Amino acid sequence: MGEHLSVSLQPQPVLTTDRLILRPLLENDAAVIQQALSDRAIGDTMISIPHPYPPGAASAYISRQQSAFEAGEAVVFAIEQAAQQQFIGAIEIREIDQEHLQAELSFWLVASAWNQGYMSEVLPPILQYGFLDLGLNRLYAYHMARNSACGRMLRNKGFVQEGVLRQRVRKWGVFEDVVLMSILREEW
Template sequence: MNLRSLTQADIPSIQRCASVRAIADTMISIPHPYPEGEAERYVLRRLAEFEAGLSVSFIIERKFEPAFCGAIEIRDIESEHSQAELSFWLAVEMWGKGYMSEALQPILRFGFEDLALNRLYAYHMVRNPGSGRVLQKNGFVQEGVLRQRVRKWGMFEDVKLWAIVHSDWQEAAA
């Protein structure tokens, strides 16, 4: 996998992939149908947040055949508390191939070393255990279940909260 910075050139790929119902089904913040122009709004917002030091977004591509596979970002960066949220998703055809675990390692290193964060946390809907497995496999610890935390398509959904702190990441990396 290759990671590269998000650019406006990614708008068509994000619009196409995020429009797939299976993506929206277990993503907290992706609506379905995905509105026309939503990818452009997303990219422009993330680029502005990057300029403000609040977010860093990467595109995941295959190494030998560059093609959009998904996105991973460190967002809601809180310098005062040295923490941020990790968010990620893959195009449906990339699921179950280990791509996210491969992408997560350099992102954790970037968050802890380059951004000097102490804590990264992530959420996923309880009915999306695959995201939980990726987080656990990469050293995250489940901190709790937030009951009925989000409403998705008229139904309240439970969400799991996971986190990894710098000292745990450092020990695992040693």
């Protein structure tokens, strides 16, 4: 008989790095998320975050994420600076595919936290969680082609470019290319 693998969601852990705490989203994160995602700079390079960010959208997002976690479809971590106990972003393992053992990574940081190496620090424990705790075989991520810093960071963490989705998204009336990158458990 063939080996049967499946993704298993246990209670969501808290992961830590030297400077960061990766924890479940909480209802009281809504105000800071609402403010952060209202920043046009974040909306500019995010495929699925609208600008302006609608009032009440952060509370609805947290509620959806909690339901998605309970259904085994997604896990989202708040990214918090440990020393300051300050929320600076989020990273999701979403669209968990139980049959093919793959999922998408999606992440964002507040603009004041850009270019400080936080996402490079976040990815190792998230990859470990995805591959070992969730039992995934493949994690993939999309980024807008013009966001070369994101592509560089993913490549530095072992992701391989699979392709370019030409004019995949329309952002403020302009069609833009999107890059698809992935990492396999055997490459990690």
